[in-house]
Amino acid sequence: MKEVFDVQLFRENSETAVGILEKHLSDQSVRGLELVDPAVLSRAARALMTTEHERVADFDGAKLAGILDLYVRTGIAVHSPGSMGRQFSGVVPLAGVVEFVSSVVNQPSSFYEAAQLPNVAEQIMAEELNRFIGWPAGRFEMLTTSGGSLANLTALLAARNKAFPDFWAEGGPGAAGDGRPAIAVGEDVHYSVSRAAGVLGIGEAQIVRLPLNEERQICPVRAETALAAAERRGLRVFCVVASAGSTSVGAFDPLDELADLAHRRGAWLHVDGAHGASLLVSDRLRAKLRGIAKADSLTWDAHKMMFVPAPCTLLFYREREHSLGAFRQQASYVFDEEPDPYTALDSGDRTFECTKRPMIMALWTLWSVYGRALFADKIEQLCRATALAYEVLLEQPDFEVLHRPEANILCFRHRPAGLSDPGPADERELHRLQVAIRNRVKQNGTFFISKVDIDGTAALRVVLMNHETTTEHFRMLLHEIRHAAQDIRTTARGNR
Amino acid sequence: MKEVFDVQLFRENSETAVGILEKHLSDQSVRGLELVDPAVLSRAARALMTTEHERVADFDGAKLAGILDLYVRTGIAVHSPGSMGRQFSGVVPLAGVVEFVSSVVNQPSSFYEAAQLPNVAEQIMAEELNRFIGWPAGRFEMLTTSGGSLANLTALLAARNKAFPDFWAEGGPGAAGDGRPAIAVGEDVHYSVSRAAGVLGIGEAQIVRLPLNEERQICPVRAETALAAAERRGLRVFCVVASAGSTSVGAFDPLDELADLAHRRGAWLHVDGAHGASLLVSDRLRAKLRGIAKADSLTWDAHKMMFVPAPCTLLFYREREHSLGAFRQQASYVFDEEPDPYTALDSGDRTFECTKRPMIMALWTLWSVYGRALFADKIEQLCRATALAYEVLLEQPDFEVLHRPEANILCFRHRPAGLSDPGPADERELHRLQVAIRNRVKQNGTFFISKVDIDGTAALRVVLMNHETTTEHFRMLLHEIRHAAQDIRTTARGNR
Numbered sequence A, B: 001m002k003e004v005f006d007v008q009l010f011r012e013n014s015e016t017a018v019g020i021l022e023k024h025l026s027d028q029s030v031r032g033l034e035l036v037d038p039a040v041l042s043r044a045a046r047a048l049m050t051t052e053h054e055r056v057a058d059f060d061g062a063k064l065a066g067i068l069d070l071y072v073r074t075g076i077a078v079h080s081p082g083s084m085g086r087q088f089s090g091v092v093p094l095a096g097v098v099e100f101v102s103s104v105v106n107q108p109s110s111f112y113e114a115a116q117l118p119n120v121a122e123q124i125m126a127e128e129l130n131r132f133i134g135w136p137a138g139r140f141e142m143l144t145t146s147g148g149s150l151a152n153l154t155a156l157l158a159a160r161n162k163a164f165p166d167f168w169a170e171g172g173p174g175a176a177g178d179g180r181p182a183i184a185v186g187e188d189v190h191y192s193v194s195r196a197a198g199v200l201g202i203g204e205a206q207i208v209r210l211p212l213n214e215e216r217q218i219c220p221v222r223a224e225t226a227l228a229a230a231e232r233r234g235l236r237v238f239c240v241v242a243s244a245g246s247t248s249v250g251a252f253d254p255l256d257e258l259a260d261l262a263h264r265r266g267a268w269l270h271v272d273g274a275h276g277a278s279l280l281v282s283d284r285l286r287a288k289l290r291g292i293a294k295a296d297s298l299t300w301d302a303h304k305m306m307f308v309p310a311p312c313t314l315l316f317y318r319e320r321e322h323s324l325g326a327f328r329q330q331a332s333y334v335f336d337e338e339p340d341p342y343t344a345l346d347s348g349d350r351t352f353e354c355t356k357r358p359m360i361m362a363l364w365t366l367w368s369v370y371g372r373a374l375f376a377d378k379i380e381q382l383c384r385a386t387a388l389a390y391e392v393l394l395e396q397p398d399f400e401v402l403h404r405p406e407a408n409i410l411c412f413r414h415r416p417a418g419l420s421d422p423g424p425a426d427e428r429e430l431h432r433l434q435v436a437i438r439n440r441v442k443q444n445g446t447f448f449i450s451k452v453d454i455d456g457t458a459a460l461r462v463v464l465m466n467h468e469t470t471t472e473h474f475r476m477l478l479h480e481i482r483h484a485a486q487d488i489r490t491t492a493r494g495n496r
Helices: A007-026 A038-047 A061-073 A093-105 A116-133 A148-163 A191-199 A220-232 A255-264 A277-281 A333-337 A360-370 A372-394 A424-444 A471-495 B007-026 B038-047 B061-073 B093-105 B116-133 B148-163 B191-199 B220-232 B255-264 B277-281 B333-337 B360-370 B372-394 B424-444 B471-495
Strands: A141-145 A180-186 A207-210 A235-243 A268-272 A297-301 A313-317 A399-401 A409-414 A450-454 A457-463 B141-145 B180-186 B207-210 B235-243 B268-272 B297-301 B313-317 B399-401 B409-414 B450-454 B457-463
Touching: A007 A061, A007 A093, A007 B007, A007 B093, A038 A061, A038 B116, A061 B093, A061 B360, A093 A360, A093 B007, A093 B061, A093 B093, A116 A141, A116 A277, A116 A313, A116 A360, A116 B038, A141 A148, A148 A180, A148 A191, A148 A235, A148 A268, A148 A297, A148 A313, A180 A191, A180 A220, A207 A220, A207 A235, A220 A235, A220 A255, A235 A255, A255 A268, A277 A297, A277 A372, A360 A372, A360 B061, A372 A399, A372 A409, A372 A471, A409 A424, A409 A471, A424 A450, A424 A457, A424 A471, A457 A471, B007 B061, B007 B093, B038 B061, B093 B360, B116 B141, B116 B277, B116 B313, B116 B360, B141 B148, B148 B180, B148 B191, B148 B235, B148 B268, B148 B297, B148 B313, B180 B191, B180 B220, B207 B220, B207 B235, B220 B235, B220 B255, B235 B255, B255 B268, B277 B297, B277 B372, B360 B372, B372 B399, B372 B409, B372 B471, B409 B424, B409 B471, B424 B450, B424 B457, B424 B471, B457 B471
Parallel strands: A180 A207, A180 A235, A235 A268, A268 A297, B180 B207, B180 B235, B235 B268, B268 B297
Antiparallel strands: A141 A313, A297 A313, A399 A409, A409 A457, A450 A457, B141 B313, B297 B313, B399 B409, B409 B457, B450 B457
């Protein structure tokens, strides 16, 4: 036991890790992912495990180095310009260093006494970020929680309990009678929101889908009609959920109009800004979230566009008192019980977690050391690179681009000459081709991209998260896609 | 931007962190927590922040060192023998190193392609740990999730959806009719379980409280009566929740009997083993969880008694198919859709999170490098130390001990000579004295302990998580408690 907790060994192991990470971060090659058969990887992993001992095994540095090396090698190369597939990315390296400290000092942050600096840092970051939202100081609330899905659920729970004060103690009212609880979401809403309806006892069948316009944003006029129709069906829509940066194409719903629409009907407006809320810190891009100050709650993933390790999700409420309603219907007595300056910072009564990682520390440290400009500059660069990629695509006769990008997500299809004109049969072929291209590109290992179904047909999707990814890389990707499509179609013809 | 991502700077910052952590871990003094006024700490934190810049601020090493130093200094001294207050502790240092790597490589682990080794490591750890549960290979399932509260919710959700297949789409049945959904829990159940009833649309009012015996374990005979009474009231109890290591006193409910009881009534048995499931890895202590193989699901926090950074929660299901029911009522088509060896390891359809930390990596690495004995030895040592502390308390006429410890949690009260004989007035004085002692001891800064209300009266609570804490330290704590009580009572008399 003494050796296990030995401080000198800790230093040596830390140096092993730093060495491996340094090499990893220094690799500037263009690459994606090397996909390994799970059975093969499992054998490699098992070979690195100590066999059953009666006593604690002696430390073996070679084994540790083998484990860490295997770990680093088998991930997506998030630091490479070839990584364009997902909304996570190479973190700012300093954020990783702070997380290292967090992992060792072990300060669960739901209660002030257990994590003093993280709780203070949460308050500071709340104030810093609210400058770009614009709520009156002292009224709003910000909490950290373990991921955007949990933040969305928590906000919906607060909204549910406010609209239906008996729901917490009694459960839902059931199908009988009028005013059945319901939520309204855009067609492209993240799956965590529709799931939340199933989890919270609203029922997935009580989700009202709001139609989108051509930019895949919720259309307020048609939304109004849909809400009126839902009311006639006996539904009481207590919450409208807007996306600020949809997962599929990065579309920003019109928050200003949707807030008015929701509030006219006595509903709560929740904004899922998991991806796009970070645009608020940029003076150039903030307007994408025009109307955000009217929202009732906002989900903001700092582990997406603020480049810190996952999870680091911020959940904002316009009214602090509403945050107290999520986990008990009458929570105001929490305030009165202990009017002491320490417990006033406790958040355990407002977050799902009892034991919570001090996730704010990486974000606050980056903000403190580098300032807001780090985030604003990088986000602007990513959005600019995406706009340029869009321009490149417009010039290509064998690609169709599905939307003008609002942020750093871009969806398109490769339609090589020789595919027939649009039509049902062609759509199926087009769909299959995009899926096959995505998989082929992934297997080739130079680029990592994703796919998404848009109006029922697959599309290729890039998310530019790495500021090292240039238009030149994007052109290389298109080249690779064309080659992949040729191979796929040649093979298919050969197999006939 | 170049400097921010510079690899040499990453190395230097890592070395700064290692230096600060090394000093922190080397401090062997007996101490608890230095509680700082949040306003004072906030000023100190703000002073370390860069002021608003148009451009990314130049890196300032002194600022970073100041932040990390403040962070380390203001936490509970979890590595000190004086830290006895909570179920978190000083982690195995190597676990912190692995989390460092996780933070930099950023592999969200809900999908195999994004985190290949973590997904394989989850499978391996599932098999390793199931050796001590004893379910047939290939049938059971293990998932990682962000904390015990989320694991408890997820298991209850799976149980709810199995018993009430329409709940997911339609919401709860409401108060009308018979067979209203309900859950049954022990009186000492963790608050996350009763909260889950409110969250999931069951309703807190539909929680059936099962009476405890003198050891604060659920009494199966009286539980049977309570369940029968609930049924007569029109409730359909679809899940019984047992604790394997209750939060308050570390009591282990009789799983074998409760499983039979639940299954006779067609209910699911969920075991909240957040604290105590780790005892399974010890040959000496495993019997505390006799009957675990009959449970339907089990929550197991590795960030408690397996000494890795939080969160690292394991959620086990006896039947894999039930795990698929948590987030959609008919999920079996997930199997059929893509019968490919890579996506077979994806867990995103069974866990709450979409983006999830690769939390298994620290646990698997410790298990691989040191073997099971590391955990078994340390847990046995902690339970032995707690049994010795109990023996010490029995000898003290001015202390009353509230239970024989089953694990490493021990609750007791200080009842100095001069407090009158037990009675209602005395109970209030006794209560106030324990609360005052706990706060005084915390302020003194040598020890960190907690308090818990037992049968309505506060008690002092120690959780021995540090293998360096000896009987001698416990005697020092009792000495400190006596002094604190004297001071409190002298001050109180002086104020009269």
